[in-house]
Amino acid sequence: MADLLENEQTRKQLIEQLRTQAPTVKDTSAASQSTASGSVTDDSLPRRVADSTQYFLTKLLDDMGDATAAIGAMARGENIGGPGMADWKTTLINFALVIAATVIAFIVLRLLAARIFAFINHWAGQAPPATVRRRLAGPATLRKIAAVIAALIVDVIAIALAGAVGYAVAMSVAGPNASVGTFDSLFVNAFVAVEIAKALVRTVFATRFARLRLFEMRDEVATYWNAWLCRLVGIAGYGMLVIVPVITALFTAALGNLAGLLIMLGMYVYAIRVVWRNRTLIRERLVLRASVASTAFFATLLRLLARVWHVLAIIYFTVLLVVSQVDPVEALPFMARATLQSVVAIALGLLVSAILTAILSHPIRLSDDMRTRLPLLEARINSYVPATLKGLRFITLVVVLLFVLDGWHAFDLSAWVMSESGKATISVVVHIAIILLFAALAWTIIASIIESRLSGTGTRAPSAREKTLLALFRNAALIVIVTMTILILLSQIGINIGPLIAGAGVVGLAIGFGAQKLVQDIITGIFIQLENGMNVNDVVEAGGVFGTVEKMTIRSVGIRTMDGGYHLIPFSSVDVVANHMRDFSYHMGEYTIAHRENVDDAIEHMRAAFAELMQDEVLSPEILEEITIPGVTAINERGVTIRVLIKTTPGMQWAIQRGYNRLLKKHFNAAGIELPYPHTVVYFGQDKDGNAPAAQVDLGRKADRSSPPKGRAPAAGHTPRPLSRAKSGSEDVLGNELEQRVPDEDDQV
The missing domain is CATH 2.30.30.60 (SH3 type barrels.)
Structure with missing residues (x-):
């Protein structure tokens, strides 16, 4: 330690390392102090963003100060190189050889791979057989997907071989007993990572081979975006993974950090400029693509993406800039992992949604025996498909969103899944899905059986009573299933339904007392x-x-x-x-004839009218028995009343009544049987001797009119006509007095 502190360069590097670890130490001490004081550390996302921003600004100012001091030292001619860099010339020469060998090997391998790409592109352009074409839906066929994956594998193999060549050259220049240099390994690792990222970009755009392009687009569009993204990946990758570490090793960490800041700022300004300039163009193309989307779900996602894509891109590059300065060592690996996880999650989500759409877009077919027994079951099951598809898509969208947030460390998905709240939430979702499945299954079976019976598809058509009762039972079953399902779902999401049931019982009791008429x-x-x-x-x-x-x-x-x-x-x-309308009906007619008429003759003509009625092709099938004439039921001031009974099918008594009345009137007219008018007694008065004055009555008979036969004088107001068969049909009297109505299923409550 004393030797390190005596050397000025090692002392400065030690200070830099201590400054790098300072935030961690401060955070640890702050956490310890808060724990000791009994408070809870705020580890929320806004707090972490604020701490990272503060640390970023503090570190940026420190790095700028250190870089200014290092540049000043270099201007004064002082040696600021790191320890062990006495042979830096040899190291840089070996580094250049490794770079040249890796790049040349990659160019040669790419030229060889181009032939394979051309073959795969030609194979992807071949039309599949007719049998296969019928099984596939949409432009993205299995042949194209296989070709894209094969091209990506070939590209990755070429990159790996080029990296292997670079690593072999690095080992050869290092000597038999030496290890690969730090710069050499940095470049080879950075080369493999950056070129694989570029390979993924080439998979999407494929500028030279249109059939290996993941999405349909014009060649100039693919060329523009491929060049832009590859340029960004190359600058960020080689700059942060190669240039910054080399400057840090050759000079100081402050200069390396400053170089990294300048590289990332340049990339950030360039990326934001391109995104902002193309925001309208990309929006229009996404909206156009949404208008021809295969499903409404994809169309909605594309329209939403068209509105916010540039905002998401700006946020992405801003996060990349900040992270690269907060943690230069782990910045690019973190962004690569987060981006890859997000892209994979979104791609898998779209794939799952497409598979669900392909599976559920075809109607579900039941067996012939099941369709014969329950003809409406298949249609009812297929009616659930749209709602089921929307629910599954929503769940897929939520899962994809959770994976994306987990990739960016905004949400710890694995910790949440293993936590009690995560397990409880997943359990609730599964239980709710099972409950809804069983509820839908129960309602589908009950409703299909009832509707099958109501439609009369069985061996016997349902009666009107069966239709009414089955419709009432169907509605009652629906109410019970919905009520029980809601109560069980409430209990599953943690709501105590005991008080709810008790309250419902009390309310029901109060309603029962207050609504006795309703209960009745x-x-x-x-x-x-x-x-x-x-x-x-x-x-x-x-x-x-x-x-x-x-x-x-x-x-x-x-x-x-x-x-x-x-x-x-x-x-x-x-x-x-x-x-x-129950079982049978009767036409009960009471016909009054004048006192002067013979009752037996009238009854005979009544039977004659019924006999003619039985010859009617329309009305006769509705008559069940012979006419019944009980006899005279009343004798009053108007005349003699005779009752007639004709037994008919249910509801046809009014049609028979109209037809029989028409025929009876015809027969009574032909026989001269008087249907009496109201009678009036005229009193001419008398004198005190009881003598009445003579009445001057002019019968108005003409001399040429012959007198009727004795006993056959026509009734007043009646015109005798010969008996003949009526020419008019009887369809005009067929049917009930009231029009029948065919109820639909919504009439029953």
Whole structure:
């Protein structure tokens, strides 16, 4: 130690090393003091950035001062070289030989590799077989991907061989018993690292071989960006890994740091200038590329990148400048590792997203037996694909973002995964995915079975009652599954659902007491459905309203009346349900004839009218039995009333009524049977002797009119017509009084 301190140069180097380690010592002592005092050290990202910035500025000022002193010493002719540099001329000559041998070997190997690149480029341009072409989607075929990877491997092999040549030359010039010089090993290592980085750049742009280019772009664009990036990589790599260490070894650390600062500042200004000048051009090209993207996900990412790409580039080069001055030794390795990890994470994320898109873009096909039993299951499963794809893409995006932050030391991914919070978060995500999977599976099976039955794809078409009950059960199952899923998910993310369930019970009890009418509606509706009291499209009379049932829920029924009015009736208001569409119906007609007519003759004509009705091709299939005429049901001041009963299919009683009334009127007209008018008694008065004045009545008969046969005088107001078959059809009277309605699945609640 005494000998080192006596030498001025070694003393200055020792001081430089102590200054380099000073921030670490200060941080350690500060941490120890804060721990001893009971406080917690602030290790957050803003605090680390502030400390690094402060250290960067302090070190920059110190280096500038030391560099000024060293330059002044050099101007005065003082020797400022490091220890062991007496033979620096020999070292520099050997260093130059290693550089020349490595560069010449690399040029020769690149010329040889160019032939291989040409062959691979030609192979990549060949069209794949038709069978293969049908299996591939998009411009990036497997053949092109294989060609790009093969070209990269060849390029890396050429770089490795050139590095091996340089290392062999370094060993030969060092002698049989000597080790490779520091400068020689620095250059060879820097050469391999920098040229591999350039090889990755050439993989993206491939200026000479367009088919080996990773992305489609014009040749002039590829040439421009390839030259710019390779220039940046070369300046930063060789400058920080070779030039700065050589200056530091030959002169002082302060001059080396100053040289590194100048190199990085020049590179930074040049890079920012190029980025800012091309910001609009790159934005337009990214937006154009997004307009032809295969999926909306990639299009959104490209549009977002088009807006912020120049900001990200400026931040990247700014971080590179700062890190290179804060820690010159580890700056470039850190940036290389962070950049490589970010690029690999993004590439893998895009690859996973593309694979998911390729897999899920094709519809899922079930077996023929499954499609026969559950024809709607396949369509329902395929309806989940877009949401599943979005969820998987979101998870992929989050994972890629975490890996990128971990690469830049903004987030310690491995420590977080091993921590309790990380394990808990991953466990929660997995549990949530499993819960959603089982919930979707349960709902898919239940809904597919119910909808398959409702669609009538089985051996027997569902009845109206089955449709109503199945629709109600489907909605009830959906409510139960959604409620249970939400409660389980809340419990998984750490929310105590015990008070929630207890509170829901109390609220339900309060609602039950305050909404007794609602409870009565629901209970009555359940029993009406179970007892098959009414179904959609039934013609019923409920709650004093007569019409067609349009909609039924578990609480109310919607009835459409003949005037078009829609009546919503709660089931608690329904005391009696009169269903006119159950099993069979009756046309019950009561027809009144005049007192002077013969009842037996009228009944015969009623049967004759029914016989003609049975000849109708449209109405006769709707009649179930022969006509029933119970007889005279009333004798009053208007006449004699005869009842008729005709049994029909459900809902066809009104059509039969219209058809029978038309035929009966025709037969009564032909037979001269009077349907009585209202009667009025005219009183002419009388004198006190009981004599009435004579009535002057002019019957208005013409002399040429013949008198009707005895007993066959026509009724007043009636015109006798011969009996003939009606020419008009009966389609105009077919159907119910009210129009039926086909409900859809949204009508059931």
